[in-house]
Amino acid sequence: MADTNRRNVLTRLTVGASAALLAGCDKISQSASGSDFLKKGSDLAYKAQRLFAGRDALAPEFSKADIAPVFRANGTLDPASDDYKAHAANNFRDWRVKVGGLVEHPFEISLAELRALPSRTQITRHDCVEGWSCIGEWTGAPLRPILAKARPKENARFVLFHCADDMSSDENTEQFYYETLDLVEALHPQTILAYDLNGKPLPVANGAPLRLRAERQLGYKMAKYVNGIELVESFANIRGGNGGYWEDQGYTWWAGI
């Protein structure tokens, strides 16, 4: 009988310890310092992947036959602001992108001017952080020459994308979507400001009239409704300080994994 008792004690100890462990893990998930500590795993992934993947190593490209019949849209599907709606009603003819921040030569570029620049078309796989993948054909202006034209200053380290979709659920505050890429990702040959999806102008749900494509990253890095590009030295003092809208909600800045 002593044996059964021992087993009972052992079972209870195991169950009790597991429950305590999991409750502890939940507490860590909730705390800011716990979350910051866990994010070090992702910081290490960033360093390891920068070391392991070449600067210009290309994301796989696919054939026309692989294109999904419907490209799944996620996040903002239809920006609600009057300003955006007016642009959409006008077929985005007056849409302009401001390029500025830490550059020698800030400028503004219209959608028509962007379309007149040399373009790149790529059929790539889009990976949502949720886990699904979808293939589409994107056409757009490579970011590299646009940044070169602006002549980034020595201390510019990140490219910040301003967007027209307001994520705030409160009418009195504005919280526009934003994202940041480091220069390696921003200057990558497949990083483009896309204006066409599958040979047609970008649908509103997919970021019309302009969305970022950074093909070695997860979907949330690829800002939609882009209306501004700003070079910055650090994003520590911008908005939530984490370098992006979803990053400010706890998602990791490095989204290569």
Next chain:
Amino acid sequence: MAFLSHAEDAPETRLVYRHTLWVRIAHWVNAGVLLIMLMSGLQIFNAHPALYWGVTSHFDKPLLSMTAIQTPTGEIRGITQIGSARFDTTGVFGASEIFGQTAVRGFPAWATLPSWRSLASGRQWHFFFAWLFVFNGLAFAVYAFASRHFGRDLLPKKRDLENIGKDIIDHLHLRFPKGEEALHYNVLQKLAYFTVIFILGPLIVLTGLTMSPTMNSALPELLFIFGGRQSARTIHFLCAFGFVIFFVVHMVMVILSGPLNNLRAIITGRYGIEADNG
């Protein structure tokens, strides 16, 4: 640990040093890390509770999905679909209770980390502990090869494999090796440990890496090997399931073959065997 001492020991028991310190450390680190990897992995799965085969997600024909429907009376039912077979799995898969309310979610709150829905947090846990899983696994592999633990104890030999029929029958009759024979892993143990450590472990790491878009640019071969990102995700999930099956069988065998003796062995290293001349 006094209560772990000679509980099940026959009168003529001799203690043998069975598990070295490194094996014991690797075992317990792995046990904790795998639990967190599994639960945070299920949290990540819950963000899109469906699996596909191939490069992309064919949303209309998943291999497996966990969804929820609302009945005309307003009740939420969880539905698990495997291929074309549908099962009502309310309470466990598809819809289950959290904070006293029925919620639409793949795996239930008790199986995920954190318990509430947070893809961001699940990813933080998963990608932190993934490093520990890899480092611990590599350290163990280096130790196993350097100390010859691998060749001596884990790799099934030709002679082992020839006796596999007898071993299966013995296991089915719950007859476990005694005496000197118990000093070595039997062929089923060797196969199980070898498969989990040297096949399932690397496979789950590689399929995990195959889901990383940056890795895809660095090592596109991985995509080719696993048949695309969504196939890799499915294999990753199946590997995790494999670890769960291993864990269940491992626990059953530990309990059936003398739980306290086994537990003592994996904590202190010392395993009791019946003396042959007893």
